[in-house]
Amino acid sequence: MLKGKKILLGISGSIAAYKSAVLVRLLIKAGADVKVIMTPASTAFIGPLTLSTLSKNEVLTDLSTNDTWSNHVNLGRWADVMLLAPLSCNTLSKMAQGVCDNLLMAVYLSATCPVVVAPAMDEDMWIHPSTKENILKIQTQGNQVLEVNKGELASGLFGEGRMAEPEEIIQWLQSFFTKQHQFQGKKVLITAGPTHEPIDPVRFIGNRSSGKMGIAIANEFQKRGASVTLVCGPTSELIRGNYEVINVNTANEMYQACLNNFTSAEIVVMSAAIADYTVENPSTEKIKKSGEEINIVLKKTVDILSELGKSKLSNQILVGFALETTNEKANALDKLKTKNADLIVLNSLKDEGAGFGGSTNKICIFDRKGNEYLFETKDKKNVAEDILDTIYTYTNETN
Numbered sequence: 477m478l479k480g481k482k483i484l485l486g487i488s489g490s491i492a493a494y495k496s497a498v499l500v501r502l503l504i505k506a507g508a509d510v511k512v513i514m515t516p517a518s519t520a521f522i523g524p525l526t527l528s529t530l531s532k533n534e535v536l537t538d539l540s541t542n543d544t545w546s547n548h549v550n551l552g553r554w555a556d557v558m559l560l561a562p563l564s565c566n567t568l569s570k571m572a573q574g575v576c577d578n579l580l581m582a583v584y585l586s587a588t589c590p591v592v593v594a595p596a597m598d599e600d601m602w603i604h605p606s607t608k609e610n611i612l613k614i615q616t617q618g619n620q621v622l623e624v625n626k627g628e629l630a631s632g633l634f635g636e637g638r639m640a641e642p643e644e645i646i647q648w649l650q651s652f653f654t655k656q657h658q659f660q661g662k663k664v665l666i667t668a669g670p671t672h673e674p675i676d677p678v679r680f681i682g683n684r685s686s687g688k689m690g691i692a693i694a695n696e697f698q699k700r701g702a703s704v705t706l707v708c709g710p711t712s713e714l715i716r717g718n719y720e721v722i723n724v725n726t727a728n729e730m731y732q733a734c735l736n737n738f739t740s741a742e743i744v745v746m747s748a749a750i751a752d753y754t755v756e757n758p759s760t761e762k763i764k765k766s767g768e769e770i771n772i773v774l775k776k777t778v779d780i781l782s783e784l785g786k787s788k789l790s791n792q793i794l795v796g797f798a799l800e801t802t803n804e805k806a807n808a809l810d811k812l813k814t815k816n817a818d819l820i821v822l823n824s825l826k827d828e829g830a831g832f833g834g835s836t837n838k839i840c841i842f843d844r845k846g847n848e849y850l851f852e853t854k855d856k857k858n859v860a861e862d863i864l865d866t867i868y869t870y871t872n873e874t875n
């Protein structure tokens with residue numbers, strides 16, 4: 477799986493840098509093409525000569541040597557993946573801030589390839605709120621963070637902060653490259669965000685959905701090779717993906733956009749929080765303040781998921797969401813059945829870190845075959861990965 481893959485390994489100043497030799501050896505043995513960049517601090521922990529010998533490539537440490545300039549843009553474009561292992565506390569902080577004071581940071585900031593980091597530091601540094609904040613920040617910027625291990629640390633203390641073992645990193649890379657093609661060429665339709673139902677030209681009925689979850693799902697599908705169409709309600713989130721985005725405001729506009737794209741879609745994920753009712757007669761003029769009360773008549777919107785469920789073909793997979801506050805499981809299973817979905821992703825607003833607005837979510841997925849998958853609270857990007865893994869398992873078992 478790693479044969480011919482171009483891996484750009486960035487090493488920063490941590491005692492775990494001694495493991496880089498094993499890591500490079502394993503990558504080369506697996507058939508990868510490896511280039512190494514070291515921060516000046518890391519050269520105190522392991523010699524560039526060891527790494528250049530093992531990688532069979534010159535090790536780069538400076539933006540320029542004598543009269544030669546290292547082209548940091550080309551390096552970031554050359555790689556299939558940039559791996560920072562070990563990632564020191566200091567380099568992590570520079571990543572979070574966008575500091576560009578050495579070759580490694582210049583390459584990181586100009587890299588167009590996916591970036592994965594394997595942090596390594598003492599437990600006290602690892603659990604410091606600043607470190608936690610920096611990790612979250614680089615994750616939300618799209619970087620993958622490998623888990624640290626628990627064990628004996630350089631300080632002699634025992635705790636969390638050990639870099640993932642080279643074998644674990646290799647495993648992660650193998651799974652990363654396998655997943656990259658999981659949905660190759662599949663047409664996927666995703667809805668995200670809230671809808672806004674106008675009351676008059678300046679007011680609307682909306683909800684607290686941010687669109688983060690649906691956008692994370694769209695990004696993950698694109699990463700795994702799918703051809704994505706995202707139908708998105710009003711959101712302030714930045715959509716960075718390189719896929720088709722159809723912006724809509726109302727539930728009816730979302731319905732029309734879904735209808736237009738449904739027949740060609742092989743997978744549909746309805747993560748939008750769509751209004752169940754819309755204003756029957758929105759005013760064309762701003763409604764003036766008058767009596768003590770005001771009555772607005774609402775009428776039901778189309779249940780898009782149910783409608784798509786009715787005309788779904790056997791080669792189409794329909795994934796719905798269920799946002800619940802009571803009888804969560806029973807309600808989710810009911811939606812799975814009545815809306816004729818293949819999978820339902822349940823968010824319970826009772827779970828801390830779940831649901832609207834925030835950057836994390838806690839989900840449980842139910843499928844038509846009676847499987848139930850419960851996940852921990854995670855960053856929405858990682859939740860999106862769990863959702864795609866589950867869809868992949870379901871589709872592969874079905875076919």
Ligand code: CTP
Nearest residue numbers: 746748750751752778779780781796797798799
């Ligand atoms: N949904 C839809 N069209 C609507 C309302 C909801 O397609 N008009 C979809 C949502 O995108 C989600 C699923 O139906 O995938 C469940 O949405 P949810 O708000 O949890 O439930 P509702 O069906 O609206 O029912 P209730 O509000 O009574 O829980």
